[in-house]
Amino acid sequence: MKHPKRIALALLAGVSIAGVAGASAATLGGLTAGSLGSDDSVVAACDTGGITVGYTTSYNATVQKYQVTAVNFTAVDAACNAKAASVSLRQGATLLTTQAVPSITVATNAFSITLSTPVEAGLVDGVSVVISG
Structure with missing residues (x-):
């Protein structure tokens, strides 16, 4: 291999970015007044047959x-x-x-x-x- 350091650096950067993205996604569960983001949950309808x-x-x-x-x-x-x-x-x-x-x-x-x-x-x-x- 010609550039083993570049390959190792690229792999390390990719793993680091994936870890940051995973950590960011894990923090979205529940918003507060001092934060900006989105959240969702499943809501049951009181009428499912149409009105x-x-x-x-x-x-x-x-x-x-x-x-x-x-x-x-x-x-x-x-x-x-x-x-x-x-x-x-x-x-x-x-x-x-x-x-x-x-x-x-x-x-x-x-x-x-x-x-x-x-x-x-x-x-x-x-x-x-x-x-x-």
Whole structure:
């Protein structure tokens, strides 16, 4: 071999870098207020079968348009009862409104979230919901 010292040095550098990377990855388990990073954990869903979404609308004579006044959810598992929920209505990538409630009441596998500010029905083409707690 022509350069055994270079090979040994390259191997030592590779092992050192791998050790530092392994040590760094091992320190991510749990974040504090004084640190920056990310963490994750597996979360069980309260409803795994899917939820159906519908809307309550009313006619606004002033603007002469229908507006969404509430978002209705059906086929909701009872395990979601008393959890916090938030719904967002969108037009494409544009957020139209978000409404959050601290606790939902799932009765006969359904619940509704009333919007504090109605949204023009013709604009709504997307909905997102999160149930947590």
